[in-house]
Amino acid sequence: MTFPRKLLTEGEDVVVDLRPHWAFLGWPLLATIAAVVLAIAVEVSYSNAPNGLLYVLLAAIALTGLWLAGRVLRWVTTSLVLTTMRIVERSGVFARRALEIRLERINELSYHQSLAARLGRTGEVMVEMGGETGVIVFEHVPRPAAFQSLITEHMSALPDPRRPSSASAVPASWVTDTTPPTGAPVVSGASSRAGVPGASGGAVPDWAVPDGAAASSGAGAAPSVADRLTQLSELRRRGVVTEAEFEAKKAQLLELL
Secondary structure, three states: OOOOHHHOOOOOOEEEEEOOOHHHHHHHHHHHHHHHHHHHHHHHHOOOOOHHHHHHHHHHHHHHHHHHHHHHHHHHOOEEEEEOOEEEEEEOOOOOEEEEEEHHHEEEEEEEOOHHHHHHOEEEEEEEEOOOOOEEEEEEEEOHHHHHHHHHHHHHOOOOOOOOOOOOOOOHHHHHOOOOOOOOOOEOOOOOOOOOEOOOOOEOOOOEOOOOOOOOOOOOOOOOHHHHHHHHHHHHHHOOOOHHHHHHHHHHHHHOO
């Protein structure tokens, strides 16, 4: 049975829907074949075999056949599904069982194949997860190496939650532009050097720190010491300069009076 489309979330697609490898039939299949071969051999070799022996062989064939039928029913109702967002294993004939693993929760993938499993192109896929879940093993996976590669590919296609979105990214011009905004007081000085931190944690641009040199105002006249003290107080209030920078620059300006 295929994976129901109604169980998919929005934007989710089925990548591969697998049935267990035929090795899943295992011992029931071997026992049924052995019982049938034994019954045929006895019938051919001993044409006058007792009826009791034939009944025993027929009973063996019936029992192993029922065992095999139950295993085939389990095989039909078991599926391992990889979607673009998760791994889902569903099994059960009357009582259903489902296991779901989100791809973003997977820490490590590995697979194991014995010599016989390699010849039969089957194996186990181990999925390691964080927390108390530990390692989950999927058995009888056809072509486990290819299945592991598919999981890895779609894990890589998932969005990285640590990557900033375009809406929150800061334009480069905001970081490198030191041009003062329109109307801002144009003051620069000895303490304004690249990397001088302000109270807000960032570097103080050249136009934000006053010094004793004359700076032209909007009207083209040099501001007075009182005006510059007022501007310096405003910069401290806005957090552009620290308290220590304010006191040092204030002392320099007071010496000019």
